[in-house]
Amino acid sequence: MSGMSGRAAQSQRALMGVRDLIVSGELRAGTRLSELTLVERLGISRTPLRAALAQLGQEGLVEAIPSGGYAVRSFSRDEVIDAIELRGTLEGLALRLAAERGVPPARMGELTRLLESIDEALKGDVADMDFDGYVDLNAAFHEKLWALASQTIRREIERVTSLPFASPSAFLDKQANVEAFRRSLYGAQTQHRAMVEAISLREGSRAEALAREHARLARQNLEFVLDQDRSLIRRVPALSLVVG
Amino acid sequence: MSGMSGRAAQSQRALMGVRDLIVSGELRAGTRLSELTLVERLGISRTPLRAALAQLGQEGLVEAIPSGGYAVRSFSRDEVIDAIELRGTLEGLALRLAAERGVPPARMGELTRLLESIDEALKGDVADMDFDGYVDLNAAFHEKLWALASQTIRREIERVTSLPFASPSAFLDKQANVEAFRRSLYGAQTQHRAMVEAISLREGSRAEALAREHARLARQNLEFVLDQDRSLIRRVPALSLVVG
DNA sequence: CTCTTGATTTCTGTATACAACTGGTATTCT
DNA sequence: AGAATACCAGTTGTATACAGAAATCAAGAG
Numbered sequence: 001m002s003g004m005s006g007r008a009a010q011s012q013r014a015l016m017g018v019r020d021l022i023v024s025g026e027l028r029a030g031t032r033l034s035e036l037t038l039v040e041r042l043g044i045s046r047t048p049l050r051a052a053l054a055q056l057g058q059e060g061l062v063e064a065i066p067s068g069g070y071a072v073r074s075f076s077r078d079e080v081i082d083a084i085e086l087r088g089t090l091e092g093l094a095l096r097l098a099a100e101r102g103v104p105p106a107r108m109g110e111l112t113r114l115l116e117s118i119d120e121a122l123k124g125d126v127a128d129m130d131f132d133g134y135v136d137l138n139a140a141f142h143e144k145l146w147a148l149a150s151q152t153i154r155r156e157i158e159r160v161t162s163l164p165f166a167s168p169s170a171f172l173d174k175q176a177n178v179e180a181f182r183r184s185l186y187g188a189q190t191q192h193r194a195m196v197e198a199i200s201l202r203e204g205s206r207a208e209a210l211a212r213e214h215a216r217l218a219r220q221n222l223e224f225v226l227d228q229d230r231s232l233i234r235r236v237p238a239l240s241l242v243v244g
Numbered sequence: 245m246s247g248m249s250g251r252a253a254q255s256q257r258a259l260m261g262v263r264d265l266i267v268s269g270e271l272r273a274g275t276r277l278s279e280l281t282l283v284e285r286l287g288i289s290r291t292p293l294r295a296a297l298a299q300l301g302q303e304g305l306v307e308a309i310p311s312g313g314y315a316v317r318s319f320s321r322d323e324v325i326d327a328i329e330l331r332g333t334l335e336g337l338a339l340r341l342a343a344e345r346g347v348p349p350a351r352m353g354e355l356t357r358l359l360e361s362i363d364e365a366l367k368g369d370v371a372d373m374d375f376d377g378y379v380d381l382n383a384a385f386h387e388k389l390w391a392l393a394s395q396t397i398r399r400e401i402e403r404v405t406s407l408p409f410a411s412p413s414a415f416l417d418k419q420a421n422v423e424a425f426r427r428s429l430y431g432a433q434t435q436h437r438a439m440v441e442a443i444s445l446r447e448g449s450r451a452e453a454l455a456r457e458h459a460r461l462a463r464q465n466l467e468f469v470l471d472q473d474r475s476l477i478r479r480v481p482a483l484s485l486v487v488g
Numbered sequence: 489c490t491c492t493t494g495a496t497t498t499c500t501g502t503a504t505a506c507a508a509c510t511g512g513t514a515t516t517c518t
Numbered sequence: 519a520g521a522a523t524a525c526c527a528g529t530t531g532t533a534t535a536c537a538g539a540a541a542t543c544a545a546g547a548g
Contacts, residue, residue, distance in 0.1 A: 007310075007311070007312060007531085008530090008531065008532095009531090010531075010533095011531080011532090034498090036498085036499075036500095044532090044533095045533045046500095046533080046534080047291075047531080047533065047534090048531080048532070048533095050295075050500090050501090051294075051295075051298060054295060054298060054299070055302070058299070058302045060396070060399065067500090067539085067540060067541085068251060068252075068499075068500050068501075068540075069499075069500060079394060079396050082394045082397055085337070085341070086397055086400060089334070093329070093330065093333045097326075097329070150322065150323060150326045151323065152323050152326040152327050152330060153326055153330055155304065156330060156400065156403075156404065159400075159403070160400065251501085251539090252501065254503095255501080255502090278528090279530070288503095289502060289503045290502095290503080290504080290530095291501075291502055291503065291504090292501080292502070292503095294530090294531090295501095311509085311510060311529095312531075313529070
């Protein structure tokens with residue numbers, strides 16, 4: 001059973017397996033993660049499982065229990081808001097530095113092409129748009145933005161967005177295709193265009209402010225789900241871990 | 245040998261041991277970290293050592309080798325600068341939110357008292373100051389600032405500052421007691437006072453800008469060491485990992 | 489009936505055995 | 519001689535055995 005194809009395949013499997021159990025809501029916030037139970041459930045041994053738990057601890061999805069082991073972490077509304085604010089701040093930093101230091105035309109071209117593809121997906125009105133297409137393109141666009149930053153900063157962005165509800169795609173899951181979210185996409189795309197323009201014009205401060213404001217769309221969506229339509233909680237990954 | 249006093253004592257020992265070997269410069273950038281060698285050197289077994297290596301990989305001090313294992317990471321000058329900028333940005337976020345949301349008077353009092361203690365340490369002129377005292381008080385002051393932020397943000401600050409040269413104390417190591425650094429402390433303390441005042445007056449944007457500018461003192465010190473007096477490289481933790 | 493205390497069970501942290509893989513060297517064939 | 523291949527030492531990833539510490543439960547004292 002050992003030495004499957006790929007390096008550290010079991011560890012990867014353990015990581016994805018446990019993460020999936022948590023974000024899918026199968027393991028609720030606060031529950032202790034018994035190693036033996038998980039080992040049996042995932043069909044792996046304790047060593048790669050423990051590696052996965054340690055990594056998830058770093059990501060923040062689980063927290064270490066003082067007496068040993070880990071438990072699924074729970075998040076207050078304020079903590080989720082702070083995680084979103086954190087992402088906006090880091091994306092803002094990435095865009096400001098990109099604007100100040102300059103970006104090769106080839107990369108700007110890629111971004112512009114993505115913007116046009118997103119326009120295509122948004123063609124028509126709220127009922128006709130290609131929501132699923134937008135979801136994919138939006139994720140690709142944000143990843144291209146992150147790629148403008150240095151490795152140091154990109155690493156931090158990826159770490160922060162490993163909390164599922166902090167990712168730019170958090171409320172754009174294909175399972176959360178509701179009108180309230182679809183309506184927000186036009187404004188989001190306007191911000192996308194402005195961000196690319198600001199980078200192109202070397203307007204660092206503007207690019208930074210736009211990135212922050214853009215992230216706050218996720219906050220609006222969060223508050224909509226929590227205050228207006230709690231039935232959506234199950235459709236947004238890991239939102240079941242939010243208490244209050 | 246197992247079950248020393250304290251939970252996960254061997255893992256802690258491994259973590260500190262390997263980290264120390266790296267920041268002390270004993271293991272130079274790029275060298276592969278042989279598990280068996282380290283095990284023998286630190287007197288622990290492979291399991292806690294591997295946990296430590298994984299954690300150091302998350303911290304960014306070591307990087308995973310595609311074919312397996314880890315190597316001591318090397319940092320370009322630009323990467324160090326970005327890490328410092330990153331810390332300033334995160335501290336700025338923490339201070340902005342603290343200012344906007346308000347801080348209990350008791351905590352503001354603690355900060356003010358620390359400011360006064362730092363003033364004490366700086367009493368006299370550049371030759372007379374209590375440099376070692378300043379080092380400790382400065383670290384305490386920054387930690388109190390971090391404590392104003394939510395757990396989500398504090399976690400990220402602590403992660404970023406786990407890279408030794410990105411910490412607010414990086415160039416204030418007691419072994420780096422040189423006049424060029426001592427001279428910068430008066431301006432630093434002025435910024436400290438302004439930061440606390442801005443929080444107290446709920447001036448979020450000002451607090452944020454001050455925190456960013458404050459971090460850039462570390463950048464100045466970095467450039468002084470790299471460009472003016474490279475003999476100091478050995479006195480600043482982990483700066484031997486910087487190439488160029 | 490409640491609280492304390494002791495034993496049992498379960499769990500985590502650590503050590504070590506095992507197997508697959510990587511990189512290098514020597515050997516052999518062309 | 520050069521290249522390809524087989525072999526070999528060394529290394530990492532995985533599984534599992536073991537020991538100490540919590541948590542749980544039961545029984546007994548107050």
